[in-house]
Amino acid sequence: MSLTNKILLAMIAGIFVGAGLNVFLPVLSESAVFLLNKYVVEGLFELVGQVFIASLKLLVVPLVLVSLICGSSSMGDSARMGPIAVKTLLLYLGTTAVAISMALFIAVLVSPGEAVSLDTNVMFEAKSPPPLIQVLIDIFPSNPFAAMAEGRMLQVIVFALLVGYSISHAGEAGVRIANFFRDMEEVVMRMVSVMMAFAPYGVFALLAKLFATMGIGTILDLAAYFFTVLGVLVLHGALTYGLMVKAFTGLSPVPMFQKMRRVWAFAFSTASSGATLPITLRTVEKGLGVKNSVAGFTVPLGATINMDGTAIMQGVATVFIAQAYGIDLTLSTFVTVILTATLASIGTAAVPGVGLITLALVLEQAGLPLEGIALIIGVDRLLDMVRTAVNVTGDAAVSLVVGRSEREQELETYLDPNAGRNDELSDTQSTGAKR
Numbered sequence: 001m002s003l004t005n006k007i008l009l010a011m012i013a014g015i016f017v018g019a020g021l022n023v024f025l026p027v028l029s030e031s032a033v034f035l036l037n038k039y040v041v042e043g044l045f046e047l048v049g050q051v052f053i054a055s056l057k058l059l060v061v062p063l064v065l066v067s068l069i070c071g072s073s074s075m076g077d078s079a080r081m082g083p084i085a086v087k088t089l090l091l092y093l094g095t096t097a098v099a100i101s102m103a104l105f106i107a108v109l110v111s112p113g114e115a116v117s118l119d120t121n122v123m124f125e126a127k128s129p130p131p132l133i134q135v136l137i138d139i140f141p142s143n144p145f146a147a148m149a150e151g152r153m154l155q156v157i158v159f160a161l162l163v164g165y166s167i168s169h170a171g172e173a174g175v176r177i178a179n180f181f182r183d184m185e186e187v188v189m190r191m192v193s194v195m196m197a198f199a200p201y202g203v204f205a206l207l208a209k210l211f212a213t214m215g216i217g218t219i220l221d222l223a224a225y226f227f228t229v230l231g232v233l234v235l236h237g238a239l240t241y242g243l244m245v246k247a248f249t250g251l252s253p254v255p256m257f258q259k260m261r262r263v264w265a266f267a268f269s270t271a272s273s274g275a276t277l278p279i280t281l282r283t284v285e286k287g288l289g290v291k292n293s294v295a296g297f298t299v300p301l302g303a304t305i306n307m308d309g310t311a312i313m314q315g316v317a318t319v320f321i322a323q324a325y326g327i328d329l330t331l332s333t334f335v336t337v338i339l340t341a342t343l344a345s346i347g348t349a350a351v352p353g354v355g356l357i358t359l360a361l362v363l364e365q366a367g368l369p370l371e372g373i374a375l376i377i378g379v380d381r382l383l384d385m386v387r388t389a390v391n392v393t394g395d396a397a398v399s400l401v402v403g404r405s406e407r408e409q410e411l412e413t414y415l416d417p418n419a420g421r422n423d424e425l426s427d428t429q430s431t432g433a434k435r
Helices: 003-027 030-078 081-110 132-138 144-150 153-168 171-196 199-213 216-221 223-249 254-259 261-270 273-286 292-305 308-324 331-347 354-366 370-405 411-415 427-434
Strands: none
Touching (some): 003 199, 030 171, 081 292, 081 308, 081 331, 081 370, 153 171, 153 292, 199 261, 223 254, 223 308, 223 370, 254 261, 254 370, 254 411, 261 273, 273 292, 292 370, 308 331, 308 354, 308 370, 331 354, 354 370
């Protein structure tokens, strides 16, 4: 069985085991429930799942650093980094604007909050988003080592781009350093291969614990909201990205979707674009044929600022909360929500709890009560898993479009159904492709 199928099987098994525990635990004896909760759900599943997450996060900073340095150093002399950056940023912002516009339109048609019977007398204390000027200042690192230690990805990206550009203009010394970072990239990608061998166990543990602790009643109470968000996420992931790839590259999006299965499993189980970044980058390079000079920039940047899934949640949640509280939304409010959510995808990218913080910002701009966030927290974790899968699909689609436009994408690799399926990297192939 291929690793991709193992991960998908582990994902399905984790959901069924977790849901089974959630259903049968209440009918077991008190001592059995205590033992299962303490030693299996909160013990074994928690241990394996969190170790898996930690292993993924371990690779994020070194992978982003070396990939961006290699990519920007190889592009520095051609002066193409500027156009690549502009295309990437415009595509990410454009898809985010489309995502929240689609979410608002469908939410208004479905009206998920019209018949809501939830208690609206709930409280939620939202964290205040930082001022815009502070956001812009924080993009530039004063201490790159502190930025790497704290996982401030925008600062790591800026530092890596500066190093890569300087390497490309440093003559023979730059060539030696560039070769060092290319060798380092091979080492980090080998670490990804080693870690992926344990992925099925981590995916199983994460999903088993989640579904063991999340009751089905939580979803039923918010069924209209839950399935509206879920439907828009699936529609955006398939339609928007598929049409974008077809329109800008002339390629069928089917091979891209087929090769994203493994990435989706990682994204769904971890609910983190950052933690999934090593797998996304590897799939974009080895499966979609986008060269490292482009993928090394577009994928890390997308994992940091591409928040289409979150934008969809914000759009539906805005309409849901307004309807739950009996507040009418005007056309100017809809425009404000679209602009705020689109710009917030960059402005609050490095802030912990970004989804709820940006939603608080959107609700505040729309004049809606922040306490409404508490109404949807119960199902947000499960939806977060799905919207993460949508986000990483957007990262791959934008990388493919930019790579194709820059002639930094190999068509043969994209059309090869077996490309990127090997679990181990070939030293000769990977080195030859980069050099």
